[in-house]
Amino acid sequence: MNPKLMGVVALALSLPLVSVQAQAQAPRRDALNLSVGANQEVTRDVLSLVFSTTKEGADAGAVQAALKQALDAALAEARKAAKPGQVEVQTGNFSLYPRYAPKGGGINGWAGSAELLVEGKDATAIAQLSGRISTLSIARVGWGLSREAREKVEADVAAQAISRFKARAADYSRQFGYGGYTIGEVSVATQDGGVMPMAAPAMRYKSAALVEEALPVEAGKATVSVTVSGVVQMSK
16 A cells, blocks of 8 residues: 555544544533532540650660569559450550760660550540559540441431532532533542540659549540532533
């Protein structure tokens, strides 16, 4: 076949493909991008406490033994209050590391830390437990929202967001001069307030008369939010 004729045929065959690609890349007409949200406040129901201690000394073995002793004593006390789903207990970070001299860079001692995590829905028991653990100090306090509490309201909040999305779609279509609409691709995103940190006590009570005092806590609120986003195709 003539080379020039072959080029013309190839060009002709490619034109439909170029046309289809151009149509695919062309912006959609009469399309409205819409995002609508709904939210509801829920009382946080999970209290989290992190207990910790640090030890220092010249001998690594002695520092490790001191950390282990402090953690074992705290664990023994925490396990007395442990209840599945209500008071959960687990160990956290346990580390031992050398300290270096400012001059010369040689090791001049050892330091380490240990953590104990207590979390659950029984805030009263956890707050009382904080007063009975004397070998570790409270490092962090926080409130969170359980999966059950979040899911309990999430369906209602999602229904509100979807209803608002439809109402806005109808309203905006009408304001733009269209008689109807159809909903295209839609995404639904959920979010809660996460963990609310609280300041740890500034000091650890040492007096025997005060050691049994419970930590004062207040749950506060979390916000469960649902956002519906999508494309609304407006029609005459």
